[in-house]
Amino acid sequence: MKNNFQCSCNNFFAPLLVLCLSLSTAVQADEGMWTFDNFPAKTVGTKYGFTPSQAWLNHIRSASLRIAGGCSASFISPQGLVMTNHHCVVECVEQLSTAHRNLVDNGFMAKTAADERKCPAFELDQLIEIRDVTGEVQGALAGKTGDAANKALFAKRAELEQSCGSDPTVRCDLVTLYHGGVYDLYRYKRYNDVRLVFAPEFAVAQFGGDPDNFNFPRYDFDIGLLRAYESDKPVATADYLEWSDNGSQDGDLVFVSGNPGGTARELTVSQLAFLRDIVLPSSLPEISEYRGQLEQFVTRGAEQAREANQDLFFTENDFKGGLGRHQALLDPQFFAQKQQEEQKLRSATAADAKLAAYVSAWDEIAQVQRQRAQLFTRHSTLSNFSFQSRLLGAAITLVRAAAERRKPNRERLPEYTDQSLVAVQQELSAAVPIYKDLEELNLAFLFTVTQRDLGADDPFVHKLLGNESPQQLARRLVSGTQLDDPKIRELLYNGGQSALSASRDPMIRFAVSVNDELLEVRKGYEAKVDAPTRAAAERIAKARFAVYGTSVDPDATFTARLSYGSVKGFEDAAGKFVPPYTNVGGLFNRANGAPPFRLPESWLRAKGALNLSLPMNLSTTNDIIGGNSGSPLIDRQGKIVGLIFDGNIFSLGGDYGYDTAKNRSVAVDSRALLEGLDKVYHVDRIVSEIMAARH
């Protein structure tokens, strides 16, 4: 059943973004982030004259990679060479830098294999197998509610993930699709020895900076190269992607294989209203305030800039993405479309007696939002304790790991099962630099926001701060802790509960003092919000399957997906047509010598040698979202024609719906990539490896 809501695009407000989304529940235009086991090959064949075979799909899936930190990548040679974005490896580049050698600013090239340098904390996952475990999981959950349902799910997850065995090079993840309509067990090959091969200068990788972010035309050289190792040798990879000889042309069918992080297209209207009216209005100003702090911090000196420039970059990116999502939800026409769509499905469900059990699910989720509103501020504020600071995060992890490891695997928090502890342990022991001045900023901000959000009279705030100000507490904890030393972290991890109890480290003692409250608030939220939402969403998913069939893609979940589309321009907000390709010459035209439009010396020097008419970046209709960064853009031969690194401004509403007319992915063209590697950076060893990999 097709339901094409026509979109007339005469929306009321939205000065910048005119969202005109196809909110169809069936396949629409090039919409969809498809799982590899449910790819609409026939639809693609009908539309584009190419029907991917199962072998083709298996090959692409096996050559594709997930970067555990939140990106995508692919093998591009039989010697384990990996291509992704610069902004997906920049954390590693920064960790390998020192105050005297700034690799982020200056770039990195491993002249020989021996010069390839291990990223301190990096995990690449290669999807090997998908197994449907829906019946098993739904069976375990049946009839349970609240905390009991969560416990059952955690136990089942631990059991299923553990079923892959204890080989640390294998990772199994229970994957929730359609918000509980389907559960799959994804089996990955896990690579932990990942080494940096090449990174260009930040100034050209992120050319245009925040002003150009999520914009097109664009001129970025946003590539990073890694290599996967095992037993200190490059991995021999059977499946890898070859470089295209010719690149793409306007209109060509192209695919993106990657791991979109998350979408919210299946959410109910009450959930979307919650995002629009509560979550985003509180989170966006907070992100902005943190951004402002970082903006000033990096002006203090070169070293502070080196320490925090990446955090600033990602904070800017977070903000712009969130603002775009908010603008989409604030667009009255867009929201009305979501309401219409929901009403249509609800009516169809109500009209079919067999679906009677599902009818109340939407109202139940709306009811949950009222509960959620009560818990939201406290929950979201306390959730930040694990993420705002590396030092406090490590302390909390150590405290919880010690407690959880004493429990049977099935009874642990999901992030401390035996399977999960592999990554926990690696992260704790990784020799990543920690900057205490930046940590102090982070913690002072966390405590300030906690005091502000919960109120100065909140008992937890009293316990937290005692007679100290947020700044004083942050300074005392950061100056006194030794957790910046990976050896100390490892000792505490290995020493377990007794080592922790004996530790006088102020950050550990602080983590111990707040941990109970953090866990209690989390547990309450999971029982009162997550569990009932999951139960109702599962029923909505079943109603949707019953009404529309199963040929719909599930919301993104940072798991392997394939999208199809074509190279295509679009009309900008002013109605002007933007062609799909920029060229290398345009990069030089746009450069003005001032950040963020300053080109590095390497490019300025090489200009005469470059073919300025080669395509630089391109736009395509592929349906992608954050997490797809680093995804290969491939043609029907499965060859690389580009490297996804962004979306255009209209893609920002993509969380909630795909806009056929305007939503575009943005990629570096394969021809510019090769030209730059060859003629700007002269990484002959790598260029030869890429060339040799072609059949």
Add this chain to the structure above:
Amino acid sequence: MKNNFQCSCNNFFAPLLVLCLSLSTAVQADEGMWTFDNFPAKTVGTKYGFTPSQAWLNHIRSASLRIAGGCSASFISPQGLVMTNHHCVVECVEQLSTAHRNLVDNGFMAKTAADERKCPAFELDQLIEIRDVTGEVQGALAGKTGDAANKALFAKRAELEQSCGSDPTVRCDLVTLYHGGVYDLYRYKRYNDVRLVFAPEFAVAQFGGDPDNFNFPRYDFDIGLLRAYESDKPVATADYLEWSDNGSQDGDLVFVSGNPGGTARELTVSQLAFLRDIVLPSSLPEISEYRGQLEQFVTRGAEQAREANQDLFFTENDFKGGLGRHQALLDPQFFAQKQQEEQKLRSATAADAKLAAYVSAWDEIAQVQRQRAQLFTRHSTLSNFSFQSRLLGAAITLVRAAAERRKPNRERLPEYTDQSLVAVQQELSAAVPIYKDLEELNLAFLFTVTQRDLGADDPFVHKLLGNESPQQLARRLVSGTQLDDPKIRELLYNGGQSALSASRDPMIRFAVSVNDELLEVRKGYEAKVDAPTRAAAERIAKARFAVYGTSVDPDATFTARLSYGSVKGFEDAAGKFVPPYTNVGGLFNRANGAPPFRLPESWLRAKGALNLSLPMNLSTTNDIIGGNSGSPLIDRQGKIVGLIFDGNIFSLGGDYGYDTAKNRSVAVDSRALLEGLDKVYHVDRIVSEIMAARH
């Protein structure tokens, strides 16, 4: 006609704020910020048993003052002693400070009359007369639209204001009430020699800082004392407020006389939606980002903290107020009430054939919002050029003043009429310190936001930045300019167009280069948004008068208003009753030694001498809003029982409607004020003056 929309308070979201507003168009509870010539004395008499006489009203009006910077105040002795808030004089206190003498941190006391120090830029206005000029102004506007209407209004304003003559101690303002339903000419006595008499330490004036801001219970000593001088002598004031002997009691009738800055209760639903969906979602993150920058700036050192602490304080205050307003508008029940109210008035208008001319006004304003959406970003971004930086603001003022002064008075921009130039000239020549490092932060932020909001490809952005980054441009302008010297500013002002044309000052040259674009955007916005909005709003006002009569108070316009109410507690968000008084002992209990809950030494030393059971702060039902800061809280005898300095958290939605049950003003109790002046600060000279002023 009374229209009491019952409020059931079961709103959907709003975890913190449960707004339950009385949206009546007739007098409701203690709602109303009344003009002195339309005060509902009989209503007060009926409800509270005291009917203010015209003499009583005249006395209060004449003893009340407006601080041109955005606060309220009052004469409290026959020798021109003025009481207001510390946060209303803190800018002066900071301007009188040096790197070696931090009066903000340490407080200021003028031991003798000779020690009273002139605030570099300060204006007090005392309302003398109100004259209705509605017919004249509406006549001048009749039949005109767009730019022509604006020109007619500006000319009429210049003419009316000039009619008061050229005495710089007299000021006449054309005041727009009911969004054009009424025009009045307000005649003020203007005081420009204003001297600082007393300011406590910031730590006790703003005790609790941002966490306690807009909260109650509260324990602030937020008082500042000034004195008005003329001819180098204290002004002899016939009307002044006496100190109450006994203070107030729970339930007592109390009045607030002050200058509420602005409310938006008469806006149409489409205007409110514009605020909710476009203005606040873009402005709140921007304020937050700036706040974050200041938060880091003040951590650089004691001098930076001294320079920027006040800006940070006011930025925090702006943000919290804006967030509260946004939460009010995002409350679906509240918004539905506004919709109902509008529908009711529209229906009544449509039902009366005599009102036919007004029926389309609401749709016209809705139509204007579409136009406004197109112009909003550019207009709001460029508007900041005059306000974000003192140096650039001065440069733009100099450039415009030179050009405008060559025109006839009637043809000038309103802020450059002869009447307005008095203040312009005083501000330019005032010897206020300008901190170049903070100016650089401000300008870099302005240019960054401009590049971000208009896009890197915008022609104006290109012209603005050329080949510089926002930071580079800010640094070059700030380091090169001499406009931080008041003598230079005065020379340029007096030298007029030829001096400006000859100036090589980079800030002047920059202002010249951007001024045309700034004015063009402003003029376009005024013609396409302001003019049609005013024309339609005037008709809505007439419809409202026709349907509901004239016994409604107009939206606040930073002009003299009187509100009535009573000392009263309220229920907090958790349903717990908060009594109306705190006491001095509570201040010491709440102090924990860490900012913002650190008490200054003076208070800690004096503790033993203080009567800890005296009321410290109190809450009342008076309907107030920002701008009322510094207003006296007076009893039926017209005596001072407190000093308004804040509202509670529920008052934040007061921009759009008054919540009888929860909206509270917050004041320092007169008894704590006297106790502190006497026993903490021992300002015997002042205490005696206050005591002697009593009859």
